[in-house]
Amino acid sequence: MNKIEEYEGSLQKLLSVLKKNRDAVDKQLLNTIYKQAYDDLLRQINQAATAYVHEVTLRGLVLNPDIPFDTQVNVLNQTIEQSGIMLEMGKVLSETYDVEKLHQLALQLREKLELALWPYINLQTCLVADLFDLEKEPVIYNTLTQQIYVNGVWVDHPIDLQGNLLVYAKQDTDNIGI
Structure with a gap:
């Protein structure tokens, strides 16, 4: 089992718990009586989703060693911000709990990141x-x-x-x- 599959399985389990909690417990109770446990679950989901998306989008991404690292990171950050995909990912997690859709969005983001880095890679x-x-x-x-x-x-x-x-x-x- 590779890291993507590990993160995917973990995230799917956490999202399943979140969905069950939201379906079975009134939102007011989740935000008051169960606040600590609910916040912990959301934090775990955020960490798992972040690790998963990083693995899909950044693992093996090629950078040009002859170009300042900060320059390339700035291009990546601008691309992420301008893509709007991070907002879509948040919606997918909180509304549909769909890890497969999250994966597709992560692949779209990776493609945008590769395109943004291409001018630096093309120098070689x-x-x-x-x-x-x-x-x-x-x-x-x-x-x-x-x-x-x-x-x-x-x-x-x-x-x-x-x-x-x-x-x-x-x-x-x-x-x-x-």
Whole structure:
């Protein structure tokens, strides 16, 4: 079982308890007599949901080590804020208790984060020419993602760069705030 599955199972259990409590107990009682236990449950759900969403959205996210970390984190934070997805996630948790829908929203957010980071990642895209076989057509390769560009799609394909010529395009870093 991987971490995402662990977090998902834990979150699903907590949301099930929340739903049962809300269905069986008057809201006024939850906020008065059972306030401490109810608040603890909500805190646990918040922690579990945060861990789950972080795992889905941030695990394995590629950053460019040549660009200041703070610059990339600022772009990520702006993207998260502007997406409005965090509000949707809150609604899903509190209204529908649907972990699968939360997962879909987390994947949407991850896609937005990857797109926001692409200008920094793309700085490591180059043409790779085999110096031992100059007749062979060079490939477009990103050294950070270890992917080649084939027929309009990036495909995982690590390349041993030993004995290859890497040609990088001159990048206009002004447009990406570096």
